[in-house]
Amino acid sequence: MSIIPAPSTRRPLFEDVHDDYRESFRSFLKAEVVPHHEQWQHDHIVSRDLFTKAAEYGFLAMAVDEEYGGSGVADWRFNAVLAEEAAYAMVQSSWMGPSVHNDLGMPYLLAAANEEQKQRWFPGVASGEKILALAMTEPGTGSDLAGIATRAKRDGDGYVINGGKTFISNGINADLVVTAVRTSDDPHRGLSMFVIERGMEGFERGQQIHKRGQHANDTAELFFNDCQVPAENMLGEEGTGFGQLMAHLIPERLGLAVSSMAAAEAALDLTLEYVKERRAFGRPIGSFQNSRFVLAELQTKVELSRCWLDRTIGRFVEGTCTVPEAAMAKYWTTDLLCEVADAGVQLFGGYGYTTEYKISELWADARVNRIYAGTNEIMKELIGRSMGL
Known part of the structure; x- marks a missing residue:
């Protein structure tokens, strides 16, 4: 490799x-x-x-x-x-x-x-x-964090937590799971954060969730059945969970944008290397006008996106990156990665759909990035609201 x-x-x-x-x-x-x-x-x-x-x-x-x-x-x-x-x-x-x-x-x-x-x-x-994990998503709640239903009830010196989480990366390996739970019925002020530790009574893990891509990323369901958690494992004050979640979504989305942007560059490099070597009708397939036009468009989008994303990273480091900017970065780069990877598979032809070539892995791994950290539709909703719409 x-x-x-x-x-x-x-x-x-x-x-x-x-x-x-x-x-x-x-x-x-x-x-x-x-x-x-x-x-x-x-x-x-x-x-x-x-x-x-x-x-x-x-x-x-x-x-x-x-x-x-x-x-x-x-x-x-x-x-x-x-x-x-x-x-x-x-x-x-x-x-x-x-x-x-x-x-x-x-x-x-x-x-x-x-x-x-x-x-x-x-x-x-x-x-x-x-090893750390973060548990927000539930079987009935994805991008709508206010809909979190896993509940913690005060019990003496601790809390009893009941509910479940799904699609948790590091779900099997994790020793400390930063977990969003409901401590009151208020949609926002009723959320709190707990650190649930391996071995706590009532904390169980489901089987690994086998996905279409990103296979080495262990992903699992987590179950809390009268899970006994001491009060000293609450992270921050009770009722501050929603604010904590909102505060940390910017770097989560920006991190996904960074990895997606780099993967798009890698997919484009792989494809360019292949079309220069692979021949059809006596000439490299990259020399055909369709190939040139497709790759020229992708190269332009990648170059422009890289410049904008680097500016956004710089703004985050300075502390000035906004929620809409992070949303733009996340949705644009993840869409771009899927576009580049899909075009790569097409230009590789049948070989692009085999496990022999890495382009197929990039293609399969890319798709979920448009869902992670809030779907791209939610990203567009956030951007639209920031425009007063």
């Missing part, structure tokens, strides 16, 4: 330290992820060793303060580097677990954990021995 090279042009968004980090992570992927990717795809789950090795080399929970075993680096551009390189290496589903740890679970702990919780959880989170 070859690794697609990152864009050669130096992007103003990044500095020398990010370039060095990128090179280090590329070496890590070649040594620790690429050789195991096919097996993890087959198993529908990555080895827990991936998390501890990633932590050892500085690629996990980077923002955790040094006093708890982390690096104390809060620059989100490092997260972007990880997402891009995993896409260029075409091992996104294998890196999804650590990405969920870094980009979905970790921000909630960093923003709301009190000192006792930091001392209890952060060392294991930083070392990769305590």
Whole structure:
């Protein structure tokens, strides 16, 4: 399996330290992820060793303060580097677990954990021995977070939680699950966040959910049947869950945009390489006008999208990225990835539909990105509302 090279042009968004980090992570992927990717795809789950090795080399929970075993680096551009390189290496589903740890679970702990919780959880989170997951989606509730029905009821010194979550990435591997639950009937002020730990009474996992793509990303249903959770596992104050969810949706959506953009670049590179070599009617198939026009359009969209996304990442790092901007980034790049991957399969012909060529994996993995982190229809709704519509 070859690794697609990152864009050669130096992007103003990044500095020398990010370039060095990128090179280090590329070496890590070649040594620790690429050789195991096919097996993890087959198993529908990555080895827990991936998390501890990633932590050892500085690629996990980077923002955790040094006093708890982390690096104390809060620059989100490092997260972007990880997402891009995993896409260029075409091992996104294998890196999804650590990405969920870094980009979905970790921000909630960093923003709301009190000192006792930091001392209890952060060392294991930083070392990769305590794997994080984020549980929002329920069987009857997807993008509508106000419809969350999993309920926590106060019981003495703790809470009893009943309900279920589905499509939870790291659902099998996770040791700490940041979970949105209902503590009152108010649609918004009635949500609270809890950290539910492996082994707690009443916490059970369903079987792995086998998906059409992203096979190495372990995904599962979680069940809470009179789950006993101590009060000290509440993250933040009671009733602040909806606000926490809203605050962290921007980086979640932007992270998905970053990985989708890089995957689109990888899919385009794969396709260009193929159409220059594959011949039909005595000439490379890339030399036919239809091929040239299709690829010219895609190249233009990719180049323009990259410029806009880098600007948006820069705004997020500065603290000025808005909810509509993150929504635009998420819906546009995930749609673009699907367009590029689908065109790639078409230009590969029958071979593009086989597992022999990586374009088919990119194509299958891409489709769910338009659903993750809020469907693209919801993204357009958010953008439309911001326009006063």
